[in-house]
Amino acid sequence: MxxxxxxxxxxxxxxxxxxxxxxxxxxxxxxxxxxxxxxxxxxxxxxxxxxxxxxxxxxxxxxxxxxxxxxxxxxxxxxxxxxxxxxxxxxxxxxxxxxxxxxxxxxxxxxxxxxxxxxxxxxxxxxxxxxxxxxxxxxxxxxxxxxxxxxxxxxxxxxxxxxxxxxxxxxxxxxxxxxxxxxxxxxxxxxxxxxxxxxxxxxxxxxxxxxxxxxxxxxxxSGGEELLLVDAPGAPDGWAAGLPGVTVLPAQRGRTVLRLEEGADDQAVLAAALATGPVREFTRSRPSLTDLFRHVVSAEQTVGAGEGQQ
Structure with a gap:
């Protein structure tokens, strides 16, 4: 068998x-x-x-x-x-x-x-x-x-x-x-x-x-985008805005979620986070299966909406 x-x-x-x-x-x-x-x-x-x-x-x-x-x-x-x-x-x-x-x-x-x-x-x-x-x-x-x-x-x-x-x-x-x-x-x-x-x-x-x-x-x-999760409890809102090659995404359970473009300096991000106070988490993360599924479903809804407008 x-x-x-x-x-x-x-x-x-x-x-x-x-x-x-x-x-x-x-x-x-x-x-x-x-x-x-x-x-x-x-x-x-x-x-x-x-x-x-x-x-x-x-x-x-x-x-x-x-x-x-x-x-x-x-x-x-x-x-x-x-x-x-x-x-x-x-x-x-x-x-x-x-x-x-x-x-x-x-x-x-x-x-x-x-x-x-x-x-x-x-x-x-x-x-x-x-x-x-x-x-x-x-x-x-x-x-x-x-x-x-x-x-x-x-x-x-x-x-x-x-x-x-x-x-x-x-x-x-x-x-x-x-x-x-x-x-x-x-x-x-x-x-x-x-x-x-x-x-x-x-x-x-x-x-x-x-x-x-x-x-x-x-x-x-591994086919999904890699994100950077940062837990800096003392950081003010928008602390990562304006960092080169960095896009700020919706937060997850109080953590800042960042997308880094190719070549972006993660050490510069860490330095900016440390400048606001202690950093309890600084990790790279791949999307979960739930995240991948949400992406597929949102793509399906986008296609459906587009077809309805034609």
Whole structure:
């Protein structure tokens, strides 16, 4: 399984005049956790639904291990939809056993798998309850169990951390790491970018149906501009204005944020800061994944506004 990958190749999808996907292309490698992020309506769920065969693409292809995905391939995918896809009046244990058997497990194996995953995800005591009687967080845990119960070869999870408390987030994160360590490609979408940054091997940022940035978090951050953070508690407003090659940006948690042009003298900036009194912090910083995401979203809104004016 070590060389397997899920490939999304040039997917396009339109609904009338609305372009949902525009050449969406990326891959998820064996043993990799891939974070799929973008604003609402960017195309993440549409991509996942096409990979699962819930929707048909207008063009493009989804491949697993170099071969186009078929119905048989999809039976080996663990899918967790953003909208809970469980039967609300069916009991938790019965439902998980039923789903496992739909994927080809015999009854004893299905029963064991349902017991294993409800115990692992902290809902074993609720196996006899109807899904609709569970809290939203516990429904989310059962939904993940439904994606895992048949021992899938691929995991595709749409907003799996939504509505979970911190303990449940830790449990789910551990499960995803374990599955990746077994050589399973894991793709999940999330708006919890700090979690994505901490958990994922690679991240893809989507805008308007296309992949606009993809790589490790370090690779993505290294492509952003480097800033200088200065904490000089006694400095008056505007202390850095007028320094050669320096642009003052909005402050962050009381710290002055500066952009330095190439060749600008950071030691001159430090001297100016020290002239105002003590300096508690003077560090160079790359943008976080959240900063990069904000930049992508603001670019999308700018494009949309421009198109509306044409």
């Amino acid at each position: 070590a060389d397997r990958r899920l490939a999304i190749d040039q997917l396009t999808k339109r609904y009338g005049d609305t372009v949902a996907l525009d050449g969406m292309t990326f891959d998820v490698r064996a043993g990799e956790i891939f974070g799929f992020v973008g604003s609402n309506g960017a195309g993440k769920t549409t991509t996942m639904r096409i990979a699962l065969g819930v929707l048909a693409a207008d063009s493009g292809e989804v491949r697993w291990d170099g071969t186009p995905v078929t119905l048989e391939t999809r039976s080996r995918i663990g899918y967790m939809p953003e909208e809970r896809g469980l039967y609300p009046r069916m009991r938790v244990g019965e439902q998980l056993e039923y789903l496992a058997r739909l994927h080809g497990m015999d009854r004893p194996a299905a029963v064991r798998a349902a017991q294993e995953w409800t115990e692992r995800l902290g809902v074993a005591a609720r196996r006899g309850d109807e899904v609709q009687k569970l809290s939203l967080g516990n429904q989310q845990r059962v939904q993940l169990a439904a994606a895992l119960v048949h021992d899938p070869e691929i995991l595709v999870l749409d907003e799996p951390f939504s509505g979970l408390d911190p303990v449940a987030v830790d449990v789910m994160s551990e499960v995803l790491r374990e599955k990746a360590a077994q050589g399973i490609p894991v793709i999940f979408s999330s708006h919890q970018l700090e979690l994505v940054e901490r958990l994922c091997d690679r991240v893809g940022i989507v805008r308007a149906g296309s992949m606009v940035a993809c790589g490790t978090v370090d690779e993505l951050r």
